[in-house]
Amino acid sequence: MRLIYCCGVVLLLTLFSRVSHGGNILVFPIEGSHWVNMDVLLRALHSKGHNITIVRNSKSWYVKENSTYYHSITVPVERSLGEEMITDLISTMIDFERGALPVTSFFNMAVGMMGTFIEAHRIISEFASAMFDDQELLRKLKDSNFDLVLTDPCWGHGIILAKYLNLPLVYNVRWLIAGEAHFSLAPSPLSYIPITGTGNTDKMTFLQRVKNVMVYLIGQTQHHIMVSQTYQKLCEKYLGPNSDFNELSLSADLWLMRVDFVFEYPRPTMPNFVYMGGFQCTPAKPLPQHLEDFVQSSGEHGVILMSMGAFVSALPADMTNEIAAAFAKLPQKVIWRHKGDRPANLGNNTLLVDWMPQNDLLGHPKMKLFIAHGGTNGVQEALYHGIPVVGIPLFFDQYDNLMRLKDRGGAQILTIHSLDKDNNFLKAVEEVLNDPSYRMNMQRLSRLHRDQPMKPLDNALFWMEFVMRHKGAAHLRTESYRMPWYSYYSVDVGLFLFGVFLLVLTTVFILMRCLYRTVCKPKVKQE
Amino acid sequence: MRLIYCCGVVLLLTLFSRVSHGGNILVFPIEGSHWVNMDVLLRALHSKGHNITIVRNSKSWYVKENSTYYHSITVPVERSLGEEMITDLISTMIDFERGALPVTSFFNMAVGMMGTFIEAHRIISEFASAMFDDQELLRKLKDSNFDLVLTDPCWGHGIILAKYLNLPLVYNVRWLIAGEAHFSLAPSPLSYIPITGTGNTDKMTFLQRVKNVMVYLIGQTQHHIMVSQTYQKLCEKYLGPNSDFNELSLSADLWLMRVDFVFEYPRPTMPNFVYMGGFQCTPAKPLPQHLEDFVQSSGEHGVILMSMGAFVSALPADMTNEIAAAFAKLPQKVIWRHKGDRPANLGNNTLLVDWMPQNDLLGHPKMKLFIAHGGTNGVQEALYHGIPVVGIPLFFDQYDNLMRLKDRGGAQILTIHSLDKDNNFLKAVEEVLNDPSYRMNMQRLSRLHRDQPMKPLDNALFWMEFVMRHKGAAHLRTESYRMPWYSYYSVDVGLFLFGVFLLVLTTVFILMRCLYRTVCKPKVKQE
Incomplete structure (x- = not known):
């Protein structure tokens, strides 16, 4: 039954790709916030007449089977990376950080999440195996004459399939298994390029440089363990015994980086990197009437927006109460994305919402402050709209993302560990609201970010189409990663x-x- | 008298810059072929409403005092880099290469021209001293409120003046005193980045890598000698005892590189590098009638263009005769830029010219082959128009430039040493004319080169205006070159x-x- 379904889909899209003049793109997306930004790219590709096919698993959670702008191929799996896995991890991290020992984000990155990561890559490997063991599916994929594979190389299955199908490979990327993408390909001196997880900037003291080198070494070890446990085995099984996953992952034709050099510190890069940070941002559209009324009711004081990202719908109750109490003391109105119980001490000035049009709110003239967890999407949106930030990082790159705003004078950072002590939350919020330098600095960054010869999304689309027109971008790609290390150095x-x-x-x-x-x-x- | 003149000019342009809405740009150009491409940038800046002031010396040879699109400030000097200096050098090089020992371009680069280079930098230093000793001129320059300094950092005086005036600095650049510009700033592994002067490509054997490292070390030594002999002394005298010329030269806000990644091998780069290779190329305009008639008379065989660049107006007589004899045997028509005596054996199919519209000829549908010395300008024009090349390199980067075309199957290279032996010239010309792969490869490169989201010149203009709008581009610039080497590594x-x-x-x-x-x-x- 599954086979017949797959055949049907593949036949349909083969026909479709023959009819349309656009390209024929095979996509391996990732769940969660990574899907949120992939979705922006796919809608833009669709609107330019390209035919999009997504490979998803049967337990996919963000990536729906039916869509108006893509076809989907569903691979049946026993288990998948569920929302619970992430929310459990977040709860553990919060408990962890609020414990007796104030652990740094470095420790989180290095040790705290290793087990979860290995497990996640194993689940992805099972998905990949299910796909590669389905000969009929593979034959149909081959016959579909795709022009390129687009994937987020944070998981490695799309990379292996691109090689299997011998197709040009394009990344929508920030992370490569266990490291930042440009760090993996471009020569990157550890003396001035901060490793995510250290909280360093590009100007480091001696001890910060020591930390930088140590976190790099730990990251490389993690990377080696994760790759050898999962993707290297898949490569050897499905591509042949001599294939090397690391080599494959560095051989992509085009790397669409989800950052720009207003957010990221200047660093060496490669000719096949396109920096499209902020590609998801657009000028604000009008708000729904009830939100607009609420925002306008704030008068001269303006509005604060708080959201802790796709996964953190509810913080622990005591923390929520602390935040609600602080909000109640402010003259501003507050829109708070919060799914848990309504705090008893919630002020009249605070509106709880399940979901909100974040980009349109951030772009509203009355917006004064964004309280955020520091995910790349949110930070780039704050940059685009020039809104100062109070950050409450939890894990991954969030502390380092926020550090980049703080270092430029546009943000304050609170740790989960000290959030509910000494009125820290209220103090930080009032500091950023009342000192005009935060807003001025974010507005300056916004001007720099917006002053580009092309919109980042248009640039990304151009280069994807370039890869389709020229069947890859070999002339922009070094093959230096194929050299043995003693020759390379x-x-x-x-x-x-x-x-x-x-x-x-x-x-x-x-x-x-x-x-x-x-x-x-x-x-x-x-x- | 000179002072009054300078004051007058500066006053005029200060007024002018207040009136116009464009920027106010101070330019330090270089003579010869470097002026040819700077001129393209300046005309484009002028047409966008920017006010341009050029500092030239009184013996300037390419850069005229009066122009419709720039103002000039003339600094009186005793001596200048004259045409004779270059033509003498070329004659020496030709004699040298045709001597008993067939020396490679490596030897030329490393040793042959060292004395000439040091002398040239000394002459430039005298020019710089004359300028910095003129307090009145300096005061006027300060009062002119320029928005940026644009220079070719092949000579270093513009760099020092930009620091003296505390202005943002933009390079129109390929070379930095004694090395390729991106090599100086971006981390550049010697294992896959060929050093100019080696004739290497990006795929090297062990011995080629040995040569690469050796030529790099020799180049660094040359650089050190040339800088310490000249610019470092100027820096210490006019900027203060602690100023460091190498640091200054790496601190430019924007590097407009005169290459692109169709010509250049892929390599690490930096966020403040803009690759504008081919910015001087435009679609061909109609030819003057007598040239069009000559070209059309070639019928199906088409036309060959031969030019040895701005400096080489005449090759040695025996070589000229060999070339003329070879041309006479071809069915094609030949346009030959040749200023010396008319060869006795010149065929009826060959037209000698003093000057010709090179870009328009290369873009003519009947153009079959470009015989060139391999300067960057000419090679980028051949790439743009997709015309195969027979190259006769003399010195500098010419062999390496041609090697990049040959490596991609678009050119043959002849050495001066073997040009007139065994009919080598005729054989190479016939080979490239008769084997269609040369043309196909150049056409492929041309398609890649032209497939860019913006025209290179527009991109360069955008980023220059960006630097003026934001008073520099500090956020795109690392300051890693300020670290001591043991920290950097x-x-x-x-x-x-x-x-x-x-x-x-x-x-x-x-x-x-x-x-x-x-x-x-x-x-x-x-x-």
Whole structure:
């Protein structure tokens, strides 16, 4: 039954791709916030006439089977990365951070989530195996004549399938298994490029540089363990014994990076990297009437928006109460995305919502402050609209994302550990609201971010179409990652030249000794 | 008199800049082919309403005093880099290469031209000193409120003046004193990035990598000698004893690179690099009637264009005769830019010209082959129009430029050394004319080059205006070059971590020995 369904879908889209003049794109998306931004790209590709096919698993949670703008191929799986897995992890992290020991985000990144990550990659591997064991599905994918594979390489299954189908590969990317994407491909000196998880900026003290190197080494170890446990095995099984997953993952034609150099510190990059940070941002559209009325009722004081991202619908009750109490003391109106129980001490100025049009609210003239967890999407939206931030990071890259705003004078950061102590929350919110420098700095960043020759989304679309027109982008891609490390770092050449130097030195020494003996010794004898 | 003149000019342009809405740009150009491409940028800036002031010396040879699109400030000098200096150098190089020993371009780059280079930088230093010693001129420059300094950092005087005036600095650049510009700023592994002067590609054998490292080391030594002999002294005299020229030269806000990644091999780059290769190329305009008639008379065979660049107006007579004889045997028509005596054996199919509209000829549908010396401008024009090349490199980067076309199957290279032996010239020309792969490869490169989201010139203009709007581009610029080398390469961190490792190892060893003594020794005693 599944086979017939798959055949039907594939036949349909093959026909469709022949009819349309657009490209034929195979997509391997990721769930959660990663889907939120992939979705923006896919809608834009669809509106330009491209035909989109998504491979999803049968327990997919964000990626729906039916859509008006993509076809889907569903691979049946036993288990999937469920919402529970993430929310459990978040609860653990919150408990962890509020415990006796105030652990840093470094510790979280390095140790706290390792087990969860390995488990997640295993679940993804099962999905990949189910797909690669289905010969009929693979044959149909081959026959569909896709023009490229678009994937988020945070999980590795799309990379392996692109190689299996011999198709150009495009990344919608920030992370590559266990490291930042540009760090993996471009030479990146650890002395001025902060590793995510350290909370460092691009100007580091000696001890910060020590931490940077250590976190890098831990990250590389994690990467090695995760890849060898999962994707390397898949590669050897389905692509042949000599295939190397790391090599494959670095061989993508185009890397659409979800950051820009207003958010990210300047650093080396490669010609096949396109920085599309903020591609999801658009000028604000009008708000629904009830929200507009609420916002307007704030008068001259303006509005505060609070959202802790896709996963954190409810914080622990005591923390929620602390936040509600602080909000009640403010003259501003507050819109708070909160799914848990209504705090008893909620002020009249605070509106709880399940969902809200975040981009349109951030772009509203009355918006004064964004209280956020620091996910890349939200931080880039704050940058685009020039709204100052109070950040409450939980895990992953959130602390480091917020650090980039704080370092430029646009944000304050609160840790879960100290949020409910000494009125810290209220103090931070009032500080950012009342000191105009935060807003001025974010407005300056916003001007820099918006001052680009092309909109980031248009640029990303151009380069995806470029890859389709030219069947890849080999001329923009180095293959230096295929060299053995001693060649890459010229260690062999260095040893060779040192050897030659020694040889020359020895020869000169011997010659001089001979010369001395033939010229001076006879004299001595004569004497 | 000179002072009054300068004051007048500066006053005029200060007024002018107040009236116009464009920016106010101070330019330090370079003579020869470097002026040819700077001129393209300046005309484009002028047409966008920007006010341009050029600092030239009184013996300037390419940069005229009067122009419809720029103002000029003339600094009186005793001597200048004259045409004779370059043509003498070329004659020497040709004699050199045709001598008994066939020397490679590596030798030319490394040793042959060192003396000329140092002398040239000294002449530039004299120009700079004359400018910095003129207090009145400096005061007027300060009062002119320029928005940025645009210079070609091949010579260093513009860099020092930008610092003196505290202005944002933009480079129209390929070379930085003695090295390729992106090599100087971006981390560039010598294992896959060919050093100009080696004739290497991005795929090197072991011995080619050895050569690459050696030429790099020689280049760095040359750079050090040239900078310390000239610009470092100027810096210390006019900017203060602690100023460092190398640091200054790497601190530019924007680097407009005169190459692109169709010509150049993929390599690491930096966020403040804009690749504008081919910015001077435009679709062909109609030819003057006499040229059009000549071109059309070629019928189905088409036309060959030969030009050896701005400096080489005449090759040695025997070589010229060899070339003329070869041309006479071809069915094509030939347009030959040649200023010397008319070769006696010139065929009826060959037209000698003093000057010709090179871009319009290369873009003509009847153009079949470009015989060129391999300067960057000409090579980028051949790429743009998709015309295959027979290259006769003389010095500098010319061999390496042509190598990039040859490596992609679009060119043949002849050395001066072997040009007039065994009919080599005729063979190479016929090979490229008759094998369609050369043209197909150049056409493919042309398609890649032209497939950009923006025209390179528009992109360059956008980023120059960006620097003016935001008073620089600090957020795109790392300051990593200010770190001491042991910090930049994390040598100090490595040693520290190794020390900690040794300490831990020693402690563990001592503890285990103590444990052994307290646990095992008593047993031995008991026994």
